[in-house]
Amino acid sequence: METTLSAGNRSMLRELVSRSFGSAAEAAAEICHLVRAALGADLVYVSCLDGDEVEIVAVDDALDTGLLPGARLPQDATFCRRALHGSGPQSASDLEGGPYADLAWPRAAGLRSYAMSPLWSGDGKATGTLSVLDRRPREFGEEELAVLELLGGLLSREQRLDQVRAREASRAAELEASDGRYRSLVDDLGDIVVEIGPTGQITYVNAAWSKLSGLSIEEMVGKDMMEHVHPDDRMLAAEHMAEVLSGADTVRPDAAREVRFLAADGSLRWMSVRGRAVFGDDGQLAGFLGILHDVTARVEAEQAVRDALSEAEAARDEAERASSAKSEFLSRMSHELRTPLNAILGFSQLLELGDLSGEDAENVEHISRAGRHLLDLINEVLDVVRIEAGVLSLSLEPVDVGEVVTESLDLVRTAATRRGITLRAPDRLNGARVVADRQRLKQVLVNLLSNAVKYNRDGGEVLLSWAAPESSSTADAGDGDWLRVSVRDTGRGIPADRLDDVFTPFDRLGAEGTDVEGTGVGLSLTRTLVEALGGRIGLESEVGRGSTFWVDLPAAPRSPAEPADAAADPGLSHTVLYVEDNPSNITLVRRVLARRPHVRLMVVQDGAEAVEAARELLPDLLLLDLHLPGMHGAGILAALRSSDDPRLSKLPIVVVTADLTTGNERRMIDAGATLFLPKPIDVHQLLSVVDDHLPQS
Missing domain, CATH: 3.40.50.2300 (Response regulator)
Structure with a gap:
């Protein structure tokens, strides 16, 4: 029996065709409902091919056959496998015979007739069916099949729209995720990112701005960025922005400017501002994109270094002035003290050369002795002051030890002879040299020899020698080449518990109660001079047997002996x-x-x-x-x-x-x-x- 559509059903179908749906599934459900009502069928469903299976998309079932949306059936158990080989709608008036006679589930549901229209993809491949089944054997007319084909095309269109909507949704999701990642990345930056429109108003700032200004992003949009720039730097910031917007400063590596910004807590923050102009698709200026990097720590550190350097330079200048004043004072004092002593000692020596006897000779001897003692004290105290003032300059050079030893022995020989003390030194000078200041080295040796004579016993002995120090000594064998100069006496020696006091200024270890002249400054000065020469000094002593003072100095290469100067020609006048x-x-x-x-x-x-x-x-x-x-x-x-x-x-x-x-x-x-x-x-x-x-x- 062939059926036709009523006028009301045709009107509903026209409305259905002209409608838009939110998804293909929504369209399939409504089409199933309207088709069943329009054709008076018992079962209408929309299926979709998925590999070797068929998925039921939508169902309108008056028989309660158990077919539900989402059900998946093998293609062999449905009409699809055979029906989709055609190119248009198909129908069967009685399922008891024909190509579908082997399908069990329609017969089990009591279904006898069938009509179907394929659903097509954009490239012309069948993707599913719109199927109509009824318990009555019936012939589907051309108008009904045409309606099914029309609705099949509608469903195919909605399926393609679903694909477009899915792609757009996926793209939107990707864009939203990308935008979210970008904003998260920008917000996580320690640097401030700001976009400014062509009129100078803020269109965007990231979260870092809120940390600086205390204002939210929403509060900043539409405001003038210059409000937060230090008043003294606004002109610099404006000039920088003008240069960038003009395109004159967009590629230079030094395009950044350092500008002070006012922070929310009232402090000043130095920001390095770097930006570029932004242009629209039409080539017109769209605004300014800037990045602000906080360089406060660096600027403050640089300022601290400059301040420290300035303070150091001021301190150095002050120290130089003080050193110069001390040097001038020492030079003046040396001259003023030595000039009257020159007369005292000079004239006393002239008197000693005269024919004096008795009390007069003794008086002159006291004058000379006191003068020499005062001269020694002046020399030693002035040297100590020079060293403490840092104005003792040294001329370090290779010095022949034998020559300095000979000169030093000559200076103490008279005092040793008076007491019958024998001075001993190597008979042959072996050319050994040390790196030292010749004058100061002689001063050191004379001090040690003078003490060896003064604190010796009458008829004693002083032995001066030099050689490389033994590895067991205080000089470490591994720290370079050294030469040790030793002065040994046969005096009374120093108790072990007083050895540390030997170099203490003005401590004479009880000798101040004897008739031995001295100031107590000589050994302290000697140690300071030795250390200034880069050397070391020490002693060994045994009570009753004498003391040995030694000085270690850096050794210099030996030099060949030089010939003695020729004697001057004699003259009569x-x-x-x-x-x-x-x-x-x-x-x-x-x-x-x-x-x-x-x-x-x-x-x-x-x-x-x-x-x-x-x-x-x-x-x-x-x-x-x-x-x-x-x-x-x-x-x-x-x-x-x-x-x-x-x-x-x-x-x-x-x-x-x-x-x-x-x-x-x-x-x-x-x-x-x-x-x-x-x-x-x-x-x-x-x-x-x-x-x-x-x-x-």
């Missing part, structure tokens, strides 16, 4: 020019040289006249003070040494001065001085110098 402005010193030297009849003494008191006097007199020997009116002695020395006249350029020049500033002797010798004699003048030493350079016939 010689001229000595003395450049000195102190009357007492002039008188002293005049009386000393009076003991040499073959010597004529000429005196010049003004430094400016000294060079001209030397040209006129052509002296055989020049005695030269340094601190002179008119010209400093160093200038006189330089002028004579640069003279074209060899009688002046090679003239023996002996510097006689109370200025014993550290390094002064070395500077004068390097400048061409023949010898350096310190004041107070040692009469015997002066006469020895005169005899060496002006021998009698």
Whole structure:
């Protein structure tokens, strides 16, 4: 029996075709319901192919057959496997015969007739069916099949729309996830990211801005960024933004500007601002994208370094001024103290050379002894002050130990002879050298030798030797090459519990109650000088047997022995020019040289006249003070040494001065001085110098 659609059903179907649905499943459910009502069928369903199975998408079942949406059936158990080989709607008026006679479930449900329209994909492949079944054997008319084909096409369209909607939803989800990840990443940045529109108003800031300003992102949108820039830096920030927006500053590596921002807690934060202009698709300026990096810690650290450097420079300048003042003071004090001592010791020595006896001779001896003691104390105290003030400069160079030992022994030989003390040293000088300041090394050895003589027994012995230290000594064998100079005496020795007090200033270990002269400063000064030379000092002592003081100094390469200077030719009469402005010193030297009849003494008191006097007199020997009116002695020395006249350029020049500033002797010798004699003048030493350079016939 062929059926046709009523006018009402046609109207519902037209409305159905023109409708839009939210999904293919929604369309399938409604179409199943309307088709069953329109065609008066018992069962309508929509299926979808999924591999070898068929999934039921929607069902309208008046028979309660148990077929439900979501059910999955093998293709062989459904109409799909055979029906989908066609190209359009198909129908069967009676399922008892024909191609579907072997399907068990329709017969079990009492279904007799069947009609179907395929669902198509966009590329023309069958994807499912819209199926109608009824308990009555019936013929489906052309109009009904056409309706099924039309609705099948509608379902196919909705399925394709589902795919489009799924793709769009997936893309939207991806975009939303990407945007979420981007915003999360931007919000997690320690840097501030800001977008500013073409009118200068904020369109976006990330969460880092809230930490700085205390304002939420929503509160900042639409506001002027400059409100949070320090007033003094707003012009700089505006200029930077103008440069960037003009495109002039978008590629330079130094495009960043450091600008101060006002934080929510009232503090200032230094931000390095880097940005670029943003343009729309139409090429028009869309705004500004900036990144603000907090550089407060670096800026404050740099400022702290600058402040520290400034303070260090100020402290250095102050220290240099203080050091200069101390050096000037020491130089002045040395000169002022030594000048009167020069007269005291010089004239006392002249008296000693006279025919004095009895109480007069004893008085002069006391004067000389007290003067020498005072001179020793002045020398040692001034050296200690120099070292503590940091103004003791040293000229470290290879020094021949044998030469310095010989000179040092000569300086203590007289005192040793008075008490019958024998001085012993190696007979052969082996060329051993140390790195030291020659003058200070001699001072160290003289101090040790003087103590060895003073605290020795009458008729005793002092042995001076040098060699590489033994590995068992306090000098570590692995820390370089050393040379040990030892001074051993046969005195009373030092108790073991007092060894640590030996180098304590002004502690004489009970010797202050004896007639042995001393200040208690010598050994303390000696240790300080040795350490300044880069060496070490120590001692070993045994009560009743004596003491051994040793000094370790860095060894220098040995040098070959140098030939002795040739003796000066003797002369019958010689001229000595003395450049000195102190009357007492002039008188002293005049009386000393009076003991040499073959010597004529000429005196010049003004430094400016000294060079001209030397040209006129052509002296055989020049005695030269340094601190002179008119010209400093160093200038006189330089002028004579640069003279074209060899009688002046090679003239023996002996510097006689109370200025014993550290390094002064070395500077004068390097400048061409023949010898350096310190004041107070040692009469015997002066006469020895005169005899060496002006021998009698």
